[in-house]
Amino acid sequence: MLTLLAAVPAFAQNPDSPDVPPPEALADLLENDQAREQLIEHLRRQAADPTLAGTEATEGPGEMSLPRELAELTSGIVSDIGGEVRNLFDVVVGLFTADTDTSAIDFGAIVTAAINLGLVIVATFALFLILRSLTRPLFARLSRWSQQSNGMTPVLRLVLCVVLAALADVLVVALAYVGGNLIATFAIGESGELSTRASLFLNAFLIIELIKAALRMLFSSRYEGLRLLPISAAEASYWNRWLARLVGLVGYGLMVVVPLASAYLAPTLAQGIGALIMFAAFIYAVAVVLRNRTRIRDNLNAMAARSDLTATRVSLQLFARTWHLFALAYFLVVLVLTLTRPADALPFVLFATLKTLGAVIVGMLLSSLLTQTIGRRIRLSDDLRRKLPQLEPRLNSYVPNALRVIRFLILITVIMLVLDAWGAFDLAAWYASEAGRGLVGTLVSVAMILLLAIGVWLALASLIEHKLNPETGKGEPDARAKTLLSLFRNALAIALITMTAMIVLAEIGINIGPLIAGAGVLGLAIGFGAQKLVQDIITGIFIQVENAMNTGDVVSVGGITGTAERLSIRSVGIRDLNGTYHIVPFSSVDTVSNFMRGFGYHVGEYGIAYRESIDEAIVALREAFDELAADEEHKMNIVAPLEVAGVVALADSSVNIRVRIKTTPGTQWGVGRAYNRLVKLHFDAKGIEIPFPHTTLYFGVGKEAEAPPANVRLMQQNFDIDGRPGGQPRSGESSRMSQDDPRAKSDPPPRGDYDEERD
Structure with a gap:
């Protein structure tokens, strides 16, 4: 053209x-x-x-040039719209001023045609309403089954019921269309012939009622279980009624009224009527959009608040503020296309709108299906949770993130389909191009790589947890197995992340050769500049290989003694007795003293006074051990009989006897404290003195065995700790201790070193 x-x-x-x-x-x-x-x-x-x-x-x-093309396109559109407005004005003025030439119009034929067409319309709609009333029980039953059945996922039930209801609705429209054709052919007008006017109406009836059936699929104001859109019944009824009116006005007006007016009246009059219909529909649509602007905005904001996906929430919030602009732009585009391209505008707008609604509805259904199938919390069986306690939390942390990515891809796909429906983007040509195929292939490859990496991680991490779980495998693993498996799990995570990142970068077209070379040079520089770090790592590896310490062991490392709480490849974290946490790098470790290997010993040295019997003290020590071995709290920690080494020192003021108790590793300190308590009680019961430091005065002897005068005078009167004679009690205190308490036994009278010789 x-x-x-x-x-x-x-x-x-x-x-x-x-x-x-x-x-x-x-x-x-x-x-x-x-x-x-x-x-x-x-x-x-x-x-x-x-x-x-x-x-x-x-x-x-x-x-x-592009500006010139835009200018001419805009000028042409404005000129076409202006011409249509002028034609419309001329037609309206002609109707009211009787300027239209009516001499060639056969009003009798018009009346006859109108009556016949009216009979066809009434008969077709009556048949349609009767068939609709017959299918209502079916719709009600499908709605109840969609809402109350528990046989499958709710979204699948909804889609299945909507499809069945849509098939029934389409069947009703088809039967009404066939019935209308039969009535128009054999009952009205000339028998055996279908008039052009009846054909126009029936074709329009078929198309428009199918569009209304699609609207009933979306809104379904009467049946809650057959409504695809998640809105209330009142909202569904309002929008279904409004859109049905708009579709009926435009459809029957352009497909029936305008052709009949062109055939029976005048082409210019028909053209003006078509423009008048489109302007009326546009004004009606604009009024409805502006009237519902605030209500729709609030509903969209409520949907955004319920969304757990950040991209969806932000998109809904932005769309809530601008939805009316999109709606007004849509109706304006429809008006302009209908006025400038009357031959193909209506089919284009119709199919573009249907594609848009189909893409949006399918995207929403897919998102809901994913939410109801994999979006809910995953629950494993009790046996599997017992064997792999960390698998269920790990899956429940991965699935929401995967669901967000899938929803984002669905959103991008829907946007591309909508743009393709309106001619703004050629999706088929883009996919057929090298760039499109490459991008889609890259995305699929990256997704497969990530899925494979996640699967490998889940399998290996679950296997490690299975080995660490005391309820499965071979029972409680030893400390060395726990430490090595934990370190292997961390190393596996680092290696898997690094390899996956490298493969993904290579898949998306980034050359990883320079990265690997750069990493090698950087590693060499770090090796020279961080020799201490390298020494830490190498020493840590040998410490782990030699099983020098494990998590939970009581060790002495680098002059610090405590419990090893954390072991890494380069350092150990130790908590000492005071609660202070120390991090000791392995490069500073010369000796590792581990108190938790195989067994432990409580080594005790107990001093008695020189005047006490050693054999009697040993008997008391054995009795204290027997009582300890019979105690329910400590008997399972003692693994051997008491070892009595005997007298190990004749000290200044005591005779020291050493004993040793063999215990399970880590319990020697608790066993030792309990044994010390029992030793004190048994010594007190037998009157065996655990001495404090004594001082002996020696005055010397001459060669002739004469002793110089000492001038020492011993007082028989005792003094208490406060210096009061006779050990008198304070006011209000008891003056004597219980005679039954062995700890209340009085000290023996003082004896000199040579008393036995004089006797």
Whole structure:
């Protein structure tokens, strides 16, 4: 069309040119009302600006600048709309001023045609309503089954019931269409012939009622279980009623009224009626959108608040603020396309709208299906939870993130399908291109790599946890196994993340060769600059291989004694008796003293006074051990009989006897404390003195065995600790201790070193 318009000036200047269109093409151009109007407008613009002809002659179709193309497109659209408005005004004025030529109009034929068409319309709609009433029990039963059944996922039940209801609805429309055709053919008008007007109505009825059936699938105001959109019954009823009116007005108006007016009245009048219908529908739609602007915004904000996906929540919040702008733009585009392209505008808008709704609804259903199937908390069996206690929390932490990624991909796909439906993006051509196929292939490859890496991690981490779990495998693992398996799990995580990142980078087209080379150079530089760190790591590896210590052991490392709480590849964390946490790098460790290997010993040295019997003290020590071995709290920690080493020292004021108790590792300190308590009680019961430091005074002896006078006077009177004679008690205190308490036994009378010799 544009080529013909551009060739008209050249044809006028040089009709013998071989590049000009043939006469039959010009005849076809002039027979088309729209093309004729465009040609007239084009010639008027050239007459107003003669330079346009020369410019257009010098510019080829592919050489026109983008601003010029936009300017001409905008000018053409405005001109077309202005022409339609003028035609509409002329038609309306002609109707009221009786300027229209009515001499050629056969009003009798119009009345007859209107009656026959009215009978077809009434019969078709009556048959349609009867069939709809017969299918209502089926719809009600499907709705109840969708809401109350527990056989499958709710989304799958909803989709299945909606599909069955849609098939029944389509069947009703088809039967009404066939019935209307039979009535129009054999009962109304000339028998055996289907009139053009009846055919127009029935075709419009089929298309429009199918569109309304699709709207009933979305809203379904009467049946809660057959509604695809998650809105209330009142909202569904309102929007279903409003959209049905709008579809009926535009559909029946453009597909029935306008063709009949063109056939029975005048083409210009029909064109004006079509424009009037579109303007009325546009004004009606704009009024409804503006009236519901706040209500829809609040509903969308409520949906955004319930969403757990950040991208969805932000998108809904933005859409809540601007949804009315999109709606107004949609209706404006429909109006402009219908006025400028009346031949193919309505089918294009219809199919684009249906594709948009289909993409959005399918995306919402897929998202809901994923939420109801894998979005809920995963629960494993009791036996599997017992064997792998960390598998269920790990899966429940991975699945929501995967669900967010899938929802984001669904959103991108829906946007691309919507843009493709309206011609803003050619999805098929993009996918057929090398860039499209490459991007899709890369995304699929990356997804498979990530899934494989996650599967490997889950399998190996679960195997390690199975080995560490005392309820499975071979029972409680030893400390060395716990430490090595924990370190292996951490190393596995680091290695798996590194390898996955490298493979993903290589898959998306990034050359990882320089990265690997750079990492090697960086590692070499770090090795020279961080020799201490390398020494820490190497020493830590040998300490772990030699099983020098494990988590939970009581060790002495680097001059610090305590419990090893954390072991890494380069350091050990020790908690001492005071609760202080120390981190000791392995490079500073020369000796590891481990108190938790195989067994432990409580080594005790107990001093008795020189005047006490050693054998009696040993008997008391054995009795204290027997009592300890019979105690329920400590008997399971003692693994051997008491070892009595005997007298190990004749000290200044005591005779020291050493004993040793063999215990399970880590319990020697508790056993020792309990044994010390029992030793004290048994010594007190037998009157065996655990001495404090004594001082002996020696005055010396001459060669002739004479002793110099000492001038020492011993007082028989005792003094208490406060210096009071006779050990008198304080006021209000008891003056004597219980005679039954062995700890109350009085000290023996003092004896000199040589008393036995004098006796």
